[in-house]
Amino acid sequence: MTASELRLADNSTTADLATYLGRARTIEDDGAVRLQARGSTLAVWVGVLKGRGLTGEGTVLGLRVLALAEPAEVDEVVPLSAVTDRLARMGTTSSVLPVPPMTRQTTWAAISPPQSGWSPLGGVPVEQIRDAAHAGIAEVASGAPEGSGAAAVESLRHRVWNRSLHASGGADGLPAGVAFGAYALGFLTGDVAQVFGAGRWFRVTTDAGHVLVR
Known part of the structure; x- marks a missing residue:
């Protein structure tokens, strides 16, 4: 079952995520973020540059890998603004991030880098x-x-x-x-x-x- 919230490792992880996504919004304010949680690890993907053609040549992605306090299974592409708004409401006293219910279509999320073989x-x-x-x-x-x-x-x-x-x-x-x-x-x-x-x-x-x- 997909989790409706993510329990980040601690408040400093929350602040780290807020800083990262704030920077991502300077690249594309109305962009998207992919939240990909597997077990106790959260991969947070953002788009930097759009690629061209069917193969997406030139696509540039950013990735931060953060720790979770509790295991979760999530793979959702949601609006950046929805996550940063929730992080702002959490402030410095909470590490529980609600996963936004709305999703966002974006071309880069369909272009998945390999997970192994590097x-x-x-x-x-x-x-x-x-x-x-x-x-x-x-x-x-x-x-x-x-x-x-x-x-x-x-x-x-x-x-x-x-x-x-x-x-x-x-x-x-x-x-x-x-x-x-x-x-x-x-x-x-x-x-x-x-x-x-x-x-x-x-x-x-x-x-x-x-x-x-x-």
Whole structure:
């Protein structure tokens, strides 16, 4: 049976989730979040960049994995705003998160990264990722002045964030979209981000979270 509420590990986990989803709303305020609980682990997925075509090439996702105080089974895609509103009402004294009853359709939720088979490809300096994020954000801002059409802006974003980071080793060819995701979601911690590959997917991992790109 699907749980109607999730009991987070503690109040600090609640605050962590609120911060993460608050950052996700700066990317897409009316976006969605996938709450995927299995046992005592909660995977929280958010969309960063939309992909193109039937295979969703260029899709960028953010992922935080949090602990639950009680096991649960949930797999729902719900509005970001519905979860952040509930977290705000919980404040700092509760760790019981009601699962919103409404669902949200989003293309990225249908594109599931593999759960196993990831191979290490090397590491990328966090400063390189941060620099790529800053440069890309500046290029999009300067290349899409006020009044630019939605299609033109989307085309520019696609060009900028699908460029290679030119990382060393097996991580060469890593799309720059992971830099935007890691920066926007607050994942740029430590000195080196680890890169993994599985099929057509890359995963960039730090202690703060994961960014996945197809």
